[in-house]
Amino acid sequence: MTYTSFNFLLFVLATAVIYFILPWKKFRWVVLLIASGVFYCLASYKYAVFILFTALSTMLIGLWLESVNKNGKLKLRQHKADWDREAKKKFKNDLKVKKRWIMALCLILNFGILAFLKYYNFFAGSLNDILGSFRVDFSAPTLKLFLPLGISFYTFQSMGYIVDVYREKVEAQRNPFKFLLFVSFFPQIIQGPISNYSQLASQLFEGHSFEFTRFKHGCQLILWGFFKKLVIADRAVIAINAVTATPEGYNGYGGTTLTFTILLYSLQLYADFSGGIDISRGVAQIFGIDMIDNFKRPYFSKTINEYWRRWHISLGAWMKDYIFNPLAISGPFLNASKKMRGTRFGKTKAGAHIAKVLPTAFASLIVFLLVGVWHGASYKYVAFGLWNGVIIMLSTLMQPLFDGVVDKLHINRKNPFFCFFQMFRTFIVVLVGYVFDVAPTFEHGMMTIGRFFTDQNFERGIDEINTLGLSFKDYILLGICTVTLLVISIIQERHSDTTMREMLDKKPFILRFVLYFICVMAVIIFGIYGSGYAAADFVYMQF
Amino acid sequence: MKKKLYITRAIKIICFALAVVISTYLLQAYVLKRNDNNTLRMDGFFVEDKESLDVVYIGASDVYAGYSAGLAYDEYGLTSYPFATQASPPQVVLPQIKDVIKHQNPKMIVVEINSFMYKDNDLPAEASHRMFVDNIPRDDIWADYIKENFPEEDQIEYWLPIIKYHGSWSDYPWKLKFLLTDLALRQRGYSSFRGFKTVANEFHPGGKLYNDTLAETDDKLPLGYTSERCLRETLDYLKENNIKNVIFTRFPHIVNNKAYSRFKRCNTAQQIIEESGFDFINLERYGKQIGIDVNKDFYNWDHLNIYGAEKLTRYFCDKLTKEYGVTPNELTESQKAEWAESVKTYKMIYYYSAEMIKRRSDLGKNDNSGTTVSEDDTSVKTIEKYARKTHPELFADEATEAAKAE
Numbered sequence: 001m002t003y004t005s006f007n008f009l010l011f012v013l014a015t016a017v018i019y020f021i022l023p024w025k026k027f028r029w030v031v032l033l034i035a036s037g038v039f040y041c042l043a044s045y046k047y048a049v050f051i052l053f054t055a056l057s058t059m060l061i062g063l064w065l066e067s068v069n070k071n072g073k074l075k076l077r078q079h080k081a082d083w084d085r086e087a088k089k090k091f092k093n094d095l096k097v098k099k100r101w102i103m104a105l106c107l108i109l110n111f112g113i114l115a116f117l118k119y120y121n122f123f124a125g126s127l128n129d130i131l132g133s134f135r136v137d138f139s140a141p142t143l144k145l146f147l148p149l150g151i152s153f154y155t156f157q158s159m160g161y162i163v164d165v166y167r168e169k170v171e172a173q174r175n176p177f178k179f180l181l182f183v184s185f186f187p188q189i190i191q192g193p194i195s196n197y198s199q200l201a202s203q204l205f206e207g208h209s210f211e212f213t214r215f216k217h218g219c220q221l222i223l224w225g226f227f228k229k230l231v232i233a234d235r236a237v238i239a240i241n242a243v244t245a246t247p248e249g250y251n252g253y254g255g256t257t258l259t260f261t262i263l264l265y266s267l268q269l270y271a272d273f274s275g276g277i278d279i280s281r282g283v284a285q286i287f288g289i290d291m292i293d294n295f296k297r298p299y300f301s302k303t304i305n306e307y308w309r310r311w312h313i314s315l316g317a318w319m320k321d322y323i324f325n326p327l328a329i330s331g332p333f334l335n336a337s338k339k340m341r342g343t344r345f346g347k348t349k350a351g352a353h354i355a356k357v358l359p360t361a362f363a364s365l366i367v368f369l370l371v372g373v374w375h376g377a378s379y380k381y382v383a384f385g386l387w388n389g390v391i392i393m394l395s396t397l398m399q400p401l402f403d404g405v406v407d408k409l410h411i412n413r414k415n416p417f418f419c420f421f422q423m424f425r426t427f428i429v430v431l432v433g434y435v436f437d438v439a440p441t442f443e444h445g446m447m448t449i450g451r452f453f454t455d456q457n458f459e460r461g462i463d464e465i466n467t468l469g470l471s472f473k474d475y476i477l478l479g480i481c482t483v484t485l486l487v488i489s490i491i492q493e494r495h496s497d498t499t500m501r502e503m504l505d506k507k508p509f510i511l512r513f514v515l516y517f518i519c520v521m522a523v524i525i526f527g528i529y530g531s532g533y534a535a536a537d538f539v540y541m542q543f
Numbered sequence: 544m545k546k547k548l549y550i551t552r553a554i555k556i557i558c559f560a561l562a563v564v565i566s567t568y569l570l571q572a573y574v575l576k577r578n579d580n581n582t583l584r585m586d587g588f589f590v591e592d593k594e595s596l597d598v599v600y601i602g603a604s605d606v607y608a609g610y611s612a613g614l615a616y617d618e619y620g621l622t623s624y625p626f627a628t629q630a631s632p633p634q635v636v637l638p639q640i641k642d643v644i645k646h647q648n649p650k651m652i653v654v655e656i657n658s659f660m661y662k663d664n665d666l667p668a669e670a671s672h673r674m675f676v677d678n679i680p681r682d683d684i685w686a687d688y689i690k691e692n693f694p695e696e697d698q699i700e701y702w703l704p705i706i707k708y709h710g711s712w713s714d715y716p717w718k719l720k721f722l723l724t725d726l727a728l729r730q731r732g733y734s735s736f737r738g739f740k741t742v743a744n745e746f747h748p749g750g751k752l753y754n755d756t757l758a759e760t761d762d763k764l765p766l767g768y769t770s771e772r773c774l775r776e777t778l779d780y781l782k783e784n785n786i787k788n789v790i791f792t793r794f795p796h797i798v799n800n801k802a803y804s805r806f807k808r809c810n811t812a813q814q815i816i817e818e819s820g821f822d823f824i825n826l827e828r829y830g831k832q833i834g835i836d837v838n839k840d841f842y843n844w845d846h847l848n849i850y851g852a853e854k855l856t857r858y859f860c861d862k863l864t865k866e867y868g869v870t871p872n873e874l875t876e877s878q879k880a881e882w883a884e885s886v887k888t889y890k891m892i893y894y895y896s897a898e899m900i901k902r903r904s905d906l907g908k909n910d911n912s913g914t915t916v917s918e919d920d921t922s923v924k925t926i927e928k929y930a931r932k933t934h935p936e937l938f939a940d941e942a943t944e945a946a947k948a949e
Contacts, residue, residue: 212552471713473713474713509555513555513558513559513562516559517559517562517563517566520563521563521566521567524563524567524570524705524709525570525575525709525712526709526712527709528710529706529709530700530706530707530709530710531697531700531706531707
């Protein structure tokens, strides 16, 4: 049962009816839990044990952490008078270390499962390659491993919770069923967003009443998500799949076709992922739950840093809270910065800047390496992460130089042409990163970049593009949809304080009626669904 | 106040839902559907006046290419119709018979047995089922057919064909030629082609042919399992329901090595049919009597061209009227006018096809391609334009009517 199936809509409708007619408001979350369980089991019942393990282990360790913390504080209070300052400091340190070990246990257990299932074969293959090059007679076996549905998303969400409990940002959940709901809430299990506990949990457990406006806005968001996924993403993916079907086939395409494919991928990925998130958010909104928005017109970003604040916002926020910040203020990073400041170079203007931003720059590099690996177990994803990380690191380190050039050239930073140039430049950088997403392997990615510059042939490109499974009319339709997306994005960008749905609410009924009607009919007529087409999974489902 | 708000909202939602449902239904019924010459032929059958046909032919493309209802009416006064679809599978025959009885109850049903010639490994694909099932009324015959022949998980696409055909938007505007003709046909209430379709070509087959020796050959090969099951079910149904006005036949083909094994299976089918007490006329054996010339009367290996169709129609109508005593129905004036229109159309098709065949022949083209003539908007305009120029006598009644009006 995928989010774009008719069965899913019926499932949501039935769940909503039961949820809102249940007379005991404080037990309405149970309906969501049962629905989430049914949804998960229908999609992947064989692997339900993994999500149950993560939920149970995280909840129990959370309780343990909290009790250690409370007992420690109690003990500290009890010995307030009889312990001297040193003893108190030692006790606090011991307590911190103990808490860290408990948290680490949870992280190792759960990230261990994720790492094993997702990366074991990658590491085994890499190890075999290395040992083979040294002619060592050893071969790590490769295993037939399957990824449980949503494992990356629910693991990250649960581990965020355990860190928050460790940091005493949230109280540990005592009800295993409520915690299971937080981990498995069905609208977000397939591809996020990765919510944090303080933002989502209270909304899940609160018994919401039916609100027509929420229901309407939820339905609008679902409809828009269907449009993006079925009309745009699943149409574009036909051509992309034709190019990437086999590594041998991929090799045969010229630079023009590969350039076109990467451009098409930028459209498909955005429409697919943001469409899926819109459906998730729309469904949650019907139940009165606001999930965070995962996108904020990312292709309008003027820097790659900004792009990552606008693209997959929940993953970026998770990485920032739980990886970047701890790394940037960690002892080794701060020490390195301090050491550099003490050198002769560190005393120059440029050196001072570099010393200052060094922890941030290195933390960014590591975070993006992790983001890359999070996308998949392959060198091409490592390259994807490194590309983004290196660009961000360099832009951070060289910021004063860029600022100087702009000042020297007397460029007005608010000039629309300059803004457009920045957006275009950032988009190109993003596209280069996408090359590694699309290409079957890292080597193919490098080859693609080479062909961008050496193998542009418009006529051959047109001939090849005509064989990718889409008709001329399909391309025209994709063009119209791109323009529609662009116009809507510009409107959203100009009115970022409100949503399109709130803006629509103020328009006359007839106009709204016509717009909704066009959108529904567009999905029915132009959507890619039914037996004539192979239904495409959401791209981020695999991550 | 709140009550008023709720009512307003409910009305708005209902209006929106209705607009979507009605639009989807209209799209599904007329635009985003299978629209081809099979659709026109099937729709043409169902708009015929009830019980107005003397003879209905059932089968596949051999039937609608090899038999002209317009000519049959012109020369024998018989009203007939080829209720046939392209590559019709064996499962289709029984529901076709049921539909014919339900909507027409003619004096004679002629079943061309091409549908039973398929082996189990070459049964027609889903598209061939669709050509029939998408174009018949949604009644119990239709529902039974869906239930019996398709997996449960796929049946939703038959109940809601827009799931299958929504992507056909990209066939427009090319497909308009079928849509416009179909709308006109439904509005007019009859098909002027009466299901006929041909390709203007004179095919010259090469290699070893068996046509001259078929009259003496009784060799047999077993039928495919599905084909035999469907044939026996059809015969059982006819016997159980005491339906006797059915004859089975096999239309002529060019018989090469490959087609010869089909001919042998046809002999097996003949035995099964005759054992059940029904007549079987194997026209492949009567090539000489019909006057079929394999080098002139086919447009490809399996289909008679306009000349072959002319010969076969006359031969079969002779047989029906003389041997089986089928006599024409009494028609109303409007029915007569409609059939006169079909005669005129047939003549236009004939003249145009003959000219096209001549032109191709002059150019030395004798492969199995050629100009398709069917009841679509483009073909109709083309043949009419040609006929107006070369055979103005066909339009004499128009001139008379115009003069009267003046």
